[in-house]
Amino acid sequence: MAAPSNNISKSRAEQKPRLACNTTTFQKKSRSKLVSIPGTRPSVQNGQLIVSTGVTSLDYVIGGGLAVGTLLLIEEDKYDSYSRMLLKYFLAEGVVCGHNLFIASARNHPDEILQELPAPILDEIVSPRGKEGQAELCDPESQNSMKIAWRYQNLPKVQTALASSSRFGHYYDVSKTMDTEIRQATKFNTFFLPDEVPLGSATESSWMNAGYRALLRSIQSVICREGFDGSSPQSKSRNVLRIGVHSLGSALWGEDICCKESPSDASSLTTFLYGLRALLRSSLSVAMVTVPSHLIQNRVIMGRVTKLCDTAITLESFRGLESETNPLYKDYHGLLHVKQLPHLNCLVCEVPDTKDLAFKLKRKQFTIERLHLPPDLSDTVSRLSKPDLAESAKLLSVGCGSTAMGKKHLDF
Amino acid sequence: MFSELNSILNTSPENCPQGEFTLVSDRKADASFLIHHFLSFYLRAGCKVCFLGLVQSFSHYSAVSQRLGVSLTQAREKGQLVFLEGLKGALGVLLEEEPSPGTHMLGFLRSPRSDLRELFEFVRASSTVLLSLGVRVGAVVDFAHYCRAFVCSKLQGNMVMLIRGEDEEEEECDEEGAEWLLRALTHQCSLALRVQGLPTGYCRDIHGQMEVFWRGHGSSVTGPQTQQKLFQYKVHDKGVSFFARGTSSAVL
Known part of the structure; x- marks a missing residue:
């Protein structure tokens, strides 16, 4: 009974200095480089x-x-x-x-x-909470699966x-x-x-x-x-x-x-x-x-x-x-x-x-x-002069991802 | 020391040319990696080196050389390297009570001369700083010429000099500046390495381009034998890769 415990303690004792040695050499290097200011x-x-x-x-x-x-x-x-x-x-x-x-x-x-x-x-x-809030805000957007440009879904x-x-x-x-x-x-x-x-x-x-x-x-x-x-x-x-x-x-x-x-x-x-x-x-x-x-x-x-x-x-x-x-x-x-x-x-x-x-x-x-430009979805920028087309583009931007919208006047 | 550059310039530490005056210049890019190359190259070749560092401290050059596999401290202890720290020396001069520009300017420029006696190689960093210190272009050209005459001709040594160009290309001739100096020294040198930023703008994978000009020593009968090559480069942690235009691994 005593012998094995002795053994264990011995091996532990053997391990300990090695470990300690390892850690000290590791720390020594970092310590010598660090000036603690x-x-x-x-x-x-x-x-x-x-x-x-x-x-x-x-x-x-x-x-x-x-x-x-x-x-x-x-x-x-x-x-x-x-x-x-x-x-x-x-x-x-x-x-x-x-x-x-x-x-x-x-x-x-x-x-x-x-x-x-x-x-x-x-x-x-204060700061981490702000970050979490941001993450939450991002989430619902990403949950909508894209129907059209689905390749872009996986882009970060x-x-x-x-x-x-x-x-x-x-x-x-x-x-x-x-x-x-x-x-x-x-x-x-x-x-x-x-x-x-x-x-x-x-x-x-x-x-x-x-x-x-x-x-x-x-x-x-x-x-x-x-x-x-x-x-x-x-x-x-x-x-x-x-x-x-x-x-x-x-x-x-x-x-x-x-x-x-x-x-x-x-x-x-x-x-x-x-x-x-x-x-x-x-x-x-x-x-x-x-x-x-x-x-x-x-x-x-x-x-x-x-x-x-x-x-x-x-x-x-x-x-x-x-x-x-x-x-x-x-x-x-x-x-x-x-x-x-x-x-x-x-x-x-x-x-x-x-x-x-x-x-x-x-x-x-x-x-x-x-400086990153988001895709421009606003109606003011539309390159099409016709107002009805601009309106459809606006609707499209809203309905993109959630097609369960009431009015559908997309005709390709 | 970058082996790729050695093969471009057709040199190696075992077979190092003599009597060369290499001019390194840069514009909208940083050519200091070439200075590190030449410093480690000549130390590898077993030459005696005198280095005048004007913009960085010894520890900077030492740390970089360590990465390139050359120990500057050892070389200095052995007497192979003489390192003149312009930055340290200048402070004493600048803060002296009664500065008399004439003597100090010459003193500053003359100081390396006495040390040059038994030296064979001479590498030098960023002499445009001298212009910032109010030294006239003429004085710098004189200094370069003196060094060249002394080191290259008399002792069959080599000399490397870095000129940092102005970012804006100034075409005004009354402007006494780095552009003048660059032109005057290009006239004197035997090998010119011109580093530039990419003309199309910043890129993460290609840091710039390097033009190499060789001035042949051929006789006047055959005409001037100048050669010119252009490479793009990328600086890595421990070296530089050179490649022909448009063949960066990032685009292919």
């Missing part, structure tokens, strides 16, 4: 540490998230309303994750931007919503602003150009203009002081610095690329971005820069600016344009173009399925969706 996770593609932009669908579009040490360029829409919102999302995500912030601006005081941050939705129940319904399987980042309610209590817990540094560089200060000829130089120095000193460059001892908990720069390259920065086709100081902005890139690559920081690209006259400069950034997206708002009234775009507020995706530690960059993306601002949320 809240709000970050390693990328699926290349193992890079990434952070969320605050907008879940944007994360998906740019390949999971923003890699730490990289620069995201946002080309502003004409009125700077949506790009500003993205910047706020980015900063709000930093606040919720407990990251340090660095905000630079030349127009509004950074404190103003901070006060406008959207409120996080912290209860977890095109999902316009963009989201990765696992959740990363938080949701925000843009209709409310963040509580001051949440905000006060985070450390932030601000850079307001008029405070830092007095007006009319002599600009000596140098690599870049005074404003940019001051900003670069300021970022560098923050990185050194707070130990984001990895110089700090291991015992100190590591954190990520989020840098948000608003409307870089506008005339307020003392820049003349907005005014002239061939500016006198064409390389100031690009030099600054190169310096910023160098700073980011050598530290635990990530930056989002918005640039009013429609103001910059010289396309060559804009091309160089894009190439100096890692990820570049353009927002094209419909506001005030003809396309605002285009029925094609009635659900959306603008188009989003992904101009550049980063090549990080791998040969191939993330290749998206489609580049047709559009964004919309719902009552509480900013989302990016795949």
Whole structure:
């Protein structure tokens, strides 16, 4: 009696260390790669540490998230309303994750931007319920079996919503602003150009203009002081610095690329971005820069600016344009173009399925969706001029799938 | 190192050409995969390599080379590779208190020269960045010419250079830009690889096309022996596949 039990326990004892050994070696690898900083996770593609932009669908579009040490360029829409919102999302995500912030601006005081941050939705129940509701809505439609174009029955319904399987980042309610209590817990540094560089200060000829130089120095000193460059001892908990720069390259920065086709100081902005890139690559920081690209006259400069950034997206708002009234775009507020995706530690960059993306601002949320045109069944679009035919087409669209309609005037 | 590209260019690590100046350029596409190819190719061939990385950090090149089967850290420890990190060096220059552009520009451009003494191969990444930093086209051309004269002619080494073209095709001649630089350097080079995005737009399965120009070394009597070929390519995780136009596996 004792012997077998002994045996079992022995074999178990033998198994255990092996198992334990297996698990430890497995965990060891992942543990050594993971730096446990809240709000970050390693990328699926290349193992890079990434952070969320605050907008879940944007994360998906740019390949999971923003890699730490990289620069995201946002080309502003004409009125700077949506790009500003993205910047706020980015900063709000930093606040919720407990990251340090660095905000630079030349127009509004950074404190103003901070006060406008959207409120996080912290209860977890809301989002899954919404998804279920959607699924339920989809179901009755799919239950109707198609009688005519039955081949299309098995095609999956095109999902316009963009989201990765696992959740990363938080949701925000843009209709409310963040509580001051949440905000006060985070450390932030601000850079307001008029405070830092007095007006009319002599600009000596140098690599870049005074404003940019001051900003670069300021970022560098923050990185050194707070130990984001990895110089700090291991015992100190590591954190990520989020840098948000608003409307870089506008005339307020003392820049003349907005005014002239061939500016006198064409390389100031690009030099600054190169310096910023160098700073980011050598530290635990990530930056989002918005640039009013429609103001910059010289396309060559804009091309160089894009190439100096890692990820570049353009927002094209419909506001005030003809396309605002285009029925094609009635659900959306603008188009989003992904101009550049980063090549990080791998040969191939993330290749998206489609580049047709559009964004919309719902009552509480900013989302990016795949621009997908549903089959047009409305009567207004009918290519047949005869009204009775148009009406029959309308009836057909209603009766498609459920032929038990009262009036049948289909004669093929 | 991509074996398909080797067979196109008719080279191999065992039989590596000498005195070549290869110019890699791109427009609306990313040709950096070719730089990775040449870097691993010359390291495989056992040549000494001096690499001036201006846009990415050492760890990036190291991680990619690891996937291609070459360890940059080992090569650096052995002394086979000299890696000059432009990104790191530039920061110190940019943030110096009293920058005097004249000396620094030359300092920045001259710095690799001293290191070039006993090197045989020279690979270089994205010199268009230099233009972004406010260096004149003339200075970059001078630099390229100096390197070519020194490396290719004197030491029988090879040189590879990447130029990133502007997206918009600028025809204005008063525009001092990458287009000038590209033209000037194409004039100097012996092999030009021109990478472009597809003219018909974005595609998931074909990432772009590559034109190859050979400039023959033939005597002037027989006339210039230039050859030209066009391929489409797709970048994979660990290599690149090249195929003739219209023969992508996605369409056939």
